[in-house]
Amino acid sequence: MTSVINYEEICRMSLRFKEVTDSESETKFPRSFDLGRRQTLDLGNGSEIVYIPKFVSSDQAWTWFDLLNQRIPWTRPTIRVFGRSVLQPRDTCYVADPGLTRLTYSGYKPHAYTWDDFPPLKDILDAVHEALPGSSFNSLLLNRYKGGNDYVGWHSDDEKVYALNQEIASVSFGCERDFFLKKKPDKTSQRRNDEEPPAKKSKKSSVANSHSFGLKHGSLLVMKGYTQRDWMHSVPKRLKTEATRINLTFRRIIVD
Ligand SMILES: O=C(O)CCC(=O)C(=O)O
Numbered sequence: 707m708t709s710v711i712n713y714e715e716i717c718r719m720s721l722r723f724k725e726v727t728d729s730e731s732e733t734k735f736p737r738s739f740d741l742g743r744r745q746t747l748d749l750g751n752g753s754e755i756v757y758i759p760k761f762v763s764s765d766q767a768w769t770w771f772d773l774l775n776q777r778i779p780w781t782r783p784t785i786r787v788f789g790r791s792v793l794q795p796r797d798t799c800y801v802a803d804p805g806l807t808r809l810t811y812s813g814y815k816p817h818a819y820t821w822d823d824f825p826p827l828k829d830i831l832d833a834v835h836e837a838l839p840g841s842s843f844n845s846l847l848l849n850r851y852k853g854g855n856d857y858v859g860w861h862s863d864d865e866k867v868y869a870l871n872q873e874i875a876s877v878s879f880g881c882e883r884d885f886f887l888k889k890k891p892d893k894t895s896q897r898r899n900d901e902e903p904p905a906k907k908s909k910k911s912s913v914a915n916s917h918s919f920g921l922k923h924g925s926l927l928v929m930k931g932y933t934q935r936d937w938m939h940s941v942p943k944r945l946k947t948e949a950t951r952i953n954l955t956f957r958r959i960i961v962d
């Protein structure tokens with residue numbers, strides 16, 4: 707119980723700090739949403755973000771945070787980035803239905819645990835399925851950011867084991883962190899932009915082609931449609947942040 711209160715206090719403190727220190731990135735990546743109920747952001751060309759800030763109650767989210775923090779066999783693997791071996795800058799774990807095609811990312815093939823290994827994950831999966839009728843996720847990548855030095859760089863989850871228009875449901879517990887989205891360079895729009903004067907070009911693209919969310923404790927963010935094909939996302943470092951954040955991304959592996 708004591709640890710729960712401490713985490714909450716640390717998170718509140720780090721959030722106040724963030725408002726002061728992150729003004730530069732706030733301008734570059736304008737906030738798309740504030741507090742509230744389910745909200746939808748149309749990214750264009752068949753891509754969409756749905757954000758539910760209060761997907762589960764704060765108490766339930768802290769219960770799950772503590773269970774996952776203590777019981778998941780977190781590892782920090784070595785991955786390949788631009789031909790170099792580096793330590794992944796966050797802890798991870800992978801869960802999937804038995805018999806699915808194995809996931810490989812950045813040269814790393816995580817061991818696939820089953821849902822039965824960690825019963826709370828089934829409860830969270832059920833809650834996600836209930837919130838998103840029609841969805842049927844069969845795998846889960848967990849990330850643990852042990853402070854603001856841990857991050858995930860710009861990427862898309864477009865590995866071959868997923869459909870091009872796969873839906874990804876992202877549940878966050880613990881310390882609020884920024885989640886950035888930016889559009890991949892697009893040849894057609896590039897040509898159109900080249901015809902405009904430089905000043906107008908940069909202003910226009912920075913507004914339409916980037917978004918930022920503060921992913922709240924107990925929130926659910928869904929990347930829908932062609933978001934993985936056309937957009938990249940990241941959770942950047944936040945050096946003044948010391949508290950832990952746990953993120954779960956539910957995905958659907960297609961049978962090949
Ligand atoms: O931590 C997050 O919010 C995002 C994690 C992510 O993008 C991933 O695991 O692919």
Ligand SMILES: [Fe+2]
Nearest residue numbers: 861862863939
């Ligand atoms: Fe991702």
